[in-house]
């Protein structure tokens with residue numbers, strides 16, 4: 001077992017995952033927001049949140065967490 005703890009940078013959801021089985025847990029993704037790459041869990045990386053741009057839920061979480069709007073992604 002070589003599991004690492006991955007933490008969603010929007011909701012702080014956590015998951016243990018072995019990086020040998022993929023660089024992020026299944027369904028998780030790295031997204032570039034405002035020029036910075038952040039790690040998102042399977043819920044927040046789901047394409048339904050990103051269809052045509054970040055969803056209102058994503059924008060709200062981002063603002064709460066980082067104190068700024070998503071201006072580009």
Ligand SMILES: [Zn+2]
Nearest residue numbers: 008011041044
């Ligand atoms: Zn999340």
